[in-house]
Amino acid sequence: MNIQNMTPEQKRVEIEKVCGDQETAQKVFQIIKQEGRASLSLVQRRLRLGYSTTKRIFDALEEMEIIGPDPITMDRTILIHPDAFLLTLPEREGV
Numbered sequence: 001m002n003i004q005n006m007t008p009e010q011k012r013v014e015i016e017k018v019c020g021d022q023e024t025a026q027k028v029f030q031i032i033k034q035e036g037r038a039s040l041s042l043v044q045r046r047l048r049l050g051y052s053t054t055k056r057i058f059d060a061l062e063e064m065e066i067i068g069p070d071p072i073t074m075d076r077t078i079l080i081h082p083d084a085f086l087l088t089l090p091e092r093e094g095v
Helices: 008-019 022-035 040-047 051-063 082-086
Strands: none
Touching: 008 022, 008 051, 022 040, 040 051
């Protein structure tokens, strides 16, 4: 699945499905944008998610070519500017 070939609505639906809900998706992308890096452990700690949940989200984002592959010892490479995927999600008040 390549996110660049998806419509904005398809992107939003797929990202929300992977993250469980729209609010979690927004928070994941905001953390990546704020920190300038895609760190599984950082997202896991900030959102208080389990390792397997966070790993599943990161694996899906990798499959959608939003972030690069797991380099084992470093953060993943961000392949798409965070604003590009934040724009695919509708704004939520209070997030």
